[in-house]
Amino acid sequence: MDAARAQASGLKDHAVDAGGDVVETAKQAVGDVAQEAKTQAKDVWRQTQDELRTQAEVQQRRVAEGLHSVSRQFSQMAEQSPDDGVATDLVRRAATRTGSVASWLDRRDPGSLVDEVRRYAGRKPGTFIAIAAAAGLLAGRLTRSAASSTTEQTDGGGAR
Numbered sequence: 001m002d003a004a005r006a007q008a009s010g011l012k013d014h015a016v017d018a019g020g021d022v023v024e025t026a027k028q029a030v031g032d033v034a035q036e037a038k039t040q041a042k043d044v045w046r047q048t049q050d051e052l053r054t055q056a057e058v059q060q061r062r063v064a065e066g067l068h069s070v071s072r073q074f075s076q077m078a079e080q081s082p083d084d085g086v087a088t089d090l091v092r093r094a095a096t097r098t099g100s101v102a103s104w105l106d107r108r109d110p111g112s113l114v115d116e117v118r119r120y121a122g123r124k125p126g127t128f129i130a131i132a133a134a135a136g137l138l139a140g141r142l143t144r145s146a147a148s149s150t151t152e153q154t155d156g157g158g159a160r
Helices: 002-080 086-106 110-123 125-154
Strands: none
Touching: 002 086, 002 110, 110 125
C-alpha cells in the first residue's frame, strides 16, 4: 500500500510539475502575443503617421503651386493693364503677396506650418479667427461654384 501511495504521490507531484509547466508556457505565450500586438500597433501607428505626413506634404505643395499660379495670373493682369491706376496697383500687390505666401509654404514642412499657425493664433486670435472665417467663406463659395458647374455639365448646360 505504501508503494501505491508513493507512486500516487509521485504521479501527483509529476502532474503538479506538468501543470506548472503548462501554466508557465501559457504565460509565456500570452506575453509573446501581447508583445507582438504591441509591436504591430506601433508599426500601424508609425505607418499612419507617415501616410498622414505624406498626404499633408502633397496637399501643401498643391496649395503652394496654386498660389504661385494665382500670383503669375495677377502679375500678367497687371502687366497687360493699359493704365497704371489704383486697380493695377492692387493687383500687383496681390501678386506680390500671393507669391510671398506661396514661397513661405514651399519652405516649410507641414509640422512646422501647424506650429507657426498655432503661435500666430495665440498672438493674434482676432485676426486668426477673421482669416479662418474668410478662408471658410471662400472655400464654401468655391465648393458651391464647383458643384454647380458639375451639375450644369451633367445636365448638358441647360437652363436652371
